[in-house]
Amino acid sequence: MTPEEHQTIASCATDIFLNIVVGIIVSVTGYGISVLGLFIATRILVAKSWTHSQVTLFICLIITFVALTWAIFVNVAFPLILGQVVFGKIKPEVRGELDAQAQILNSKILPLNYMANWPLTISAILSDFIVVWRAWALFQQEKLWKVALVLLMIVNIGTQIANCILDNIDVQVVESKPYTILDWLSIVISLVVNMFATGLIAWKAWQVT
Numbered sequence: 001m002t003p004e005e006h007q008t009i010a011s012c013a014t015d016i017f018l019n020i021v022v023g024i025i026v027s028v029t030g031y032g033i034s035v036l037g038l039f040i041a042t043r044i045l046v047a048k049s050w051t052h053s054q055v056t057l058f059i060c061l062i063i064t065f066v067a068l069t070w071a072i073f074v075n076v077a078f079p080l081i082l083g084q085v086v087f088g089k090i091k092p093e094v095r096g097e098l099d100a101q102a103q104i105l106n107s108k109i110l111p112l113n114y115m116a117n118w119p120l121t122i123s124a125i126l127s128d129f130i131v132v133w134r135a136w137a138l139f140q141q142e143k144l145w146k147v148a149l150v151l152l153m154i155v156n157i158g159t160q161i162a163n164c165i166l167d168n169i170d171v172q173v174v175e176s177k178p179y180t181i182l183d184w185l186s187i188v189i190s191l192v193v194n195m196f197a198t199g200l201i202a203w204k205a206w207q208v209t
Helices: 003-046 053-088 097-113 119-138 143-167 177-208
Strands: none
Touching: 003 053, 003 143, 053 097, 053 119, 053 143, 097 119, 143 177
């Protein structure tokens, strides 16, 4: 290769390395802040007497911690694997070497692609569940609102899980229009559930005051 080509490759490698480092720092920082929040919530919860509601909330916190750890594993492992392949000893003069490295990269990151959406989906479902659960507790005597909360949550869980399953199917299938619609539909339904439950909680608080 010419000196100019060596310089171009070195420049690209430097940019990739910096992106990997920044990505890992941001992911680990976000994970640390989230774990700190879970730790504070757990300390407050443990300080109180245990009830069925607090046990349920404690289980939700544990599952959330597992989901966050799962997510940080995927977010950190992906750039590390990418860097390992990019900075590996590629011999440009050997025909097919770049294609071989690309196949190695694809085989290594394929499991991560399957896992990428599940941690966020689990966290979103738990977040919606906690809000719906709080609204449910405030409307014990209102059967209509309880039924509405349950139906919305069932639709929300079904949509979220279906979206993750379809995202794990072959890329050619995922790129079809129905599955693209399901991507944003799952987000919209989650927001509707959260806003509806939050609205009921605010309404009950307004009635009390």
